[in-house]
Amino acid sequence: MLGKLIKHEFKASAHSVLNIYLAAAITIVIMLLSYAVKIRWISALSTVALLIISVLAVVITIIAVIAGFYKTLYGSQGYLSFTLPVKSGQLLGAKALVSFIWILLSYIICIGIFVGVYFYVSAKVGENTVENIKMLLQVFGGVSTKAIGQMIIFFVVSIIMQIAVLIAEIYFSITLANTRAFQKIGAVSAIFIFFGVFVLMQIVTAVLTTYVPVTLYYDPLAAGGGLALSFSQSMIQNPTGVNLGLTGLVFEIIAAAALFFTTGWLMKNKINVK
């Protein structure tokens, strides 16, 4: 049943988000054509439009995730969703997975468009992009290629976890706001719950990341010169070198799991579909 839920979740959510990607694709074509035929004002306009659309893609995707979750569970469509012969955990899992894929896709497209526009426009105006990359790498002066690769993996994992946490916070807030205790207050309670949970999570994650002495640091003596685990110095103790706090990330994994579990429990036991 999970597979069927995921299939129908994709179909339902695609209606809300695909238009913005279509707009991005059309703008890319206009931009490329305008550079090719050298109409400068259209090139400038379409480049700016593309950058705006790429940011809008992220915003619209997140709004679609929020609206989709609310409408299909706690709006009138909830009468269908909650009477399907599936477990509430499956219902939640399918929605979370599809939301995660859409948000990740929007991030990739947004970052891809920014990077792509940078290199494309740089090349068009005659800048040496290879030199630019070399200058960028000098920020990590003396750090090995292996360590840079490991840092990229760390940041990708961090972004993935942040998306998971964001979805967990959104789902938890909307679900809690639809329990009997909060239903009288209405949709505004979901906003307050979300910002409460969001701010708390940000503070705890930042404190753990900065002050707990569990970090990945650059060890030039390690084989190939890579990142090594340290239990002796926190990020605050060594703010200048390559030193990445790990406990914030671990906290995010645990917190996301706890929020999803609580949301599933509330859906199963405490929801009054209006």
Place this chain on the structure above:
Amino acid sequence: MSNIIEVKNLSKSYGKQTVLDDISFAYEPGQTIGLLGPNGCGKTTLIKIMTGLINDYSGTVLIDGHKPDIHTKAMIAYLPEKTYLADWMRPVDTIRYFSDFYADFDTAKAKEMLIAFDLPEKQKIKSMSKGMQEKLQLLLVMCRNARLYVLDEPLGGVDPAARAFILDVIMKNRPGDSTMFISTHLIYDVERIFDTALMIGRGKILVNAGVNELRRDGKTIEDKFKEVFGYAWQVN
């Protein structure tokens, strides 16, 4: 024979307002039960508990011996008062959706009924009239070969001609051994199909009896309803 519906000491409150107050009843399979009562008397709350839409209540609710769960959701065909289909869907999408999730859904019958109901299979729900949407929902529910049909105000807001059509669809398409649990306050139109009448008001069961018993003195169920609720409102 084991009961298809069994409710024991069921209570449900919204804050300080008690909607269902320690009610109990049980029914064997194969009957058509009319859940009768004025607006706001708790009919929809009772149905939402039976279908698993409300979970915070006290007492016991068993459908075919199970608390509302995946097993009971697979055997109940539920028609709510509201339109519960996504507005981007077309009838053909809704048929695929139901056939994916309900093993007892009859896709061929659904396609035949789409034509019989004059519903274009590729028209989006958001462009359909309310009447068309209601017909589509009824079609989807009645194309299931369910053991228990729970219909919440299936005649609410439709004209008398449409009421006759809806009742006809319900009675023609239900499997012979299935149980019907129909809530309504439009008793005159429906009473001919009931085997049992369950009247609730002010959170209590006021009448739970076979229709033959209720009609013994020559009165209709609607007369009985007016008698019961007139009295109930006076004493409360």
